[in-house]
Amino acid sequence: MNTRRFSKDTFEKLKNKAQKTLHRSLDQHIKLAVTGFSGSGKTAFITALIKHLTTQADKQNLPFFDVAREQRLIAVKAIPQRALDIPTFDYNCAVNSLLANPPSWPSSTQRINTLTLALKFETRNALKQHLSPISTVYLELIDYPGEWLVDLPMLNQDYQTWSKEVLTLLKQPQYIDYAKEFLTAVDTFDSDAVVDETILKKLSEQYQRLLLSLKQHTKVAQLQPGRMLIPGDLAGAPILLFFPCDGVMTVSGETQYMHLEARFNAYKQQVIGPFYKQHFCQFDRQIVLVDILSALADGPDTLREQEQALRNIVDVFDYGKSNMLKRLFYPKIDKVLFAANKCDHVSYEQQPQLAKLLHSMVHEKSNDLRFAGVEIDTMAVSAVQSTQQTQVVESGKTLNCIVGKPIDEPHQITFLPPQPPTHCLSKEQWPEQGFDFLSFAPLPAKCGNLSHVRLDHVLQFLLGDKLR
Ligand SMILES: Nc1nc2c(ncn2[C@@H]2O[C@H](COP(=O)(O)OP(=O)(O)OP(=O)(O)O)[C@@H](O)[C@H]2O)c(=O)[nH]1
Ligand SMILES: [Mg+2]
Structure with a gap:
């Protein structure tokens, strides 16, 4: 049989x-x-x-x-x-x-x-x-x-490298206001101490809240681990309870750092690896x-x-x-x-x-x-x-505009989009008024x-x- x-x-x-x-x-x-x-x-x-x-x-x-x-x-x-x-x-x-x-x-x-x-x-x-x-x-x-x-690039990183990269990103001026509280908590976190699950859970949740608020308020692309934002069937699973920290690797003993590193590796092997x-x-x-x-x-x-x-x-x-x-x-x-x-x-x-x-x-x-x-x-x-494209004549000048219904607005508008650059501009080259583009609903x-x-x-x- x-x-x-x-x-x-x-x-x-x-x-x-x-x-x-x-x-x-x-x-x-x-x-x-x-x-x-x-x-x-x-x-x-x-x-x-x-x-x-x-x-x-x-x-x-x-x-x-x-x-x-x-x-x-x-x-x-x-x-x-x-x-x-x-x-x-x-x-x-x-x-x-x-x-x-x-x-x-x-x-x-x-x-x-x-x-x-x-x-x-x-x-x-x-x-x-x-x-x-x-x-x-x-x-x-x-x-x-x-x-x-x-998450995919995490496959080529170890916990130490990943932590360094994430913490550097969080310390950038445009994100620091959101990240301040978490960064202070991580600074005082004793990575060399024996494992305290309550502390690890609390900091992981704080890190998750930080990721969620960065997602809501900024356009930062690299928010890792991605399952902290959209957990799928991993909601509440211990494999998601980790966060970046500047700790040190110790040779012996079960430290908090080693615990976090183990979870990071498990996330790579059990979540990102199969997805990839x-x-x-x-x-x-x-x-x-x-x-x-x-x-x-x-x-x-x-x-x-x-x-x-x-x-x-x-x-x-x-x-x-x-x-x-x-x-x-x-x-x-x-x-x-x-x-x-x-x-x-x-x-x-x-x-x-x-x-x-x-x-x-x-x-x-x-x-x-x-x-x-x-x-x-x-x-x-x-x-x-x-x-749709349209032309508007203003003070004798023809302007190439677009017509559409902005998302969350009730009516169509005619809009003159700012001129996009043809290469990445540095901060010094960035126009003072910035680039104010709108999002539109699909055309009927x-x-x-x-x-x-x-x-x-x-x-x-x-x-x-x-x-x-
Ligand atoms: N003008 C224009 N806007 C688009 C187009 N596709 C998407 N958008 C806008 O971008 C938003 C996101 O589009 P989605 O298709 O949900 O993007 P996604 O990559 O699937 O996003 P996730 O599911 O979050 O990974 C939409 O709600 C629209 O506002 C497009 O072809 N043209
Ligand atoms: Mg989608």
């Missing part, structure tokens, strides 16, 4: 693996990493991508997406996902809020979820055509709380969504901090072209798109400047990736359009259709070559 069950299980596993391998070998399976910090627009992007592919994939709507322009895309459909233990991405709920009257943005993500699309198309590839004129590509997407992404292995190891393509306008609005330190946080994230992914055989088992990211999202918060003429600013922020990393054989592009996009759908800015360029870059 046992032997029979073993054989059946083994057979199923082998069958699954063979199917996976076959899909990969024919390049039929694409895993797309939608990467971005909390609020960068991952959920809205995934929703828009599904909406445009499933019901709006015509040449008028997606003119730069070859398969749509050439009218070769037959149909796109969500299919049952391979990962049975992950909740399915609630597309209907997300798209309904965008299509509602008045429309609203989907809610912030609280757990991991996934969705697989099957794209059926007429192939132009001679070899594939010989086998069958119709091909199917499977596109796997996952959505997750951006807070959890920020299950969801971030095997990707083919990546889009990095960046909310550069919010960072600009927050000031020069936030922009620098975003730049650093982006570099740290890019560092944890596996890049480069793998050869055909390796690719079957260990796919590597071979295309990366850096997208300055929400670009419709500035005028059409200003959008290329946003792309240039993002390009300057990731320039060094892009160079390394290109060297590793990865194809890179940078674009200004808005997966879901929220404003027209006949059930959503609008976008350059989503077709994004699709062409990320998927175009697989749909030939």
Whole structure:
């Protein structure tokens, strides 16, 4: 009986693996990493991508997406996902809020979820055509709380290095007011003393409150550990009871420091490690969504901090072209798109400047990736359009403005956005009035259709070559 069950299980596993391998070998399976910090627009992007592919994939709507322009895309459909233990991405709920009257943005993500699309198309590839004129590509997407992404670089750090980095960040002038109380408590904390669970719990909770208030009042990206903000099923678990401290490592005895270090390591091994292995190891393509306008609005330190946080994230992914055989088992990211999202918060003429600013922020990393054989592009996009362009003449001068309904305001306004810089400015170069950008509600759908800015360029870059 046992032997029979073993054989059946083994057979199923082998069958699954063979199917996976076959899909990969024919390049039929694409895993797309939608990467971005909390609020960068991952959920809205995934929703828009599904909406445009499933019901709006015509040449008028997606003119730069070859398969749509050439009218070769037959149909796109969500299919049952391979990962049975992950909740399915609630597309209907997300798209309904965008299509509602008045429309609203989907809610912030609280757990991991996934969705697989099957794209059926007429192939132009001679070899594939010989086998069958119709091909199917499977596109796997996952959505997750951006807070959890920020944890990934911790995998390459030990407790001492992590503590140092976090404490340095908290001591910066723009965060010190929020962090003062916690920093004073940590200063008086005796890391060399014997373990006192009450003290550790109290300080951990204080640190968690600090993270929550930084999230609420600032745009700082690197708030670690991310599960302290969105615990998922770890709420109240002792694995979350740690905080950064400047202590010293002792050779013997069970000190508070060693206890904290053990919890930090357990968090890495039991929380970040599996999250990384299950969801971030095997990707083919990546889009990095960046909310550069919010960072600009927050000031020069936030922009620098975003730049650093982006570099740290890019560092944890596996890049480069793998050869055909390796690719079957260990796919590597071979295309990366850096997208300055929400670009419709500035005028059409200003959008290329946003792309240039993002390009300057990731320039060094892009160079390394290109060297590793990865194809890179940078674009200004808005997966879901929220404003329209207009021109206003004032004192004989034509001004390029945008029209939209700011979030939390009852009516549409015409707004002249400030001019974004094309590179990171230093504090001295920062304009006195800063950068005052607004956030807008999605544009109301027209006949059930959503609008976008350059989503077709994004699709062409990320998927175009697989749909030939
Ligand atoms: N103009 C514009 N604004 C957007 C777009 N996508 C997202 N936004 C804005 O950004 C906010 C956050 O978008 P989400 O899609 O929830 O971001 P997320 O990356 O999924 O965030 P988490 O779930 O917290 O990780 C939205 O509520 C909108 O205000 C877009 O395509 N265009
Ligand atoms: Mg989300």
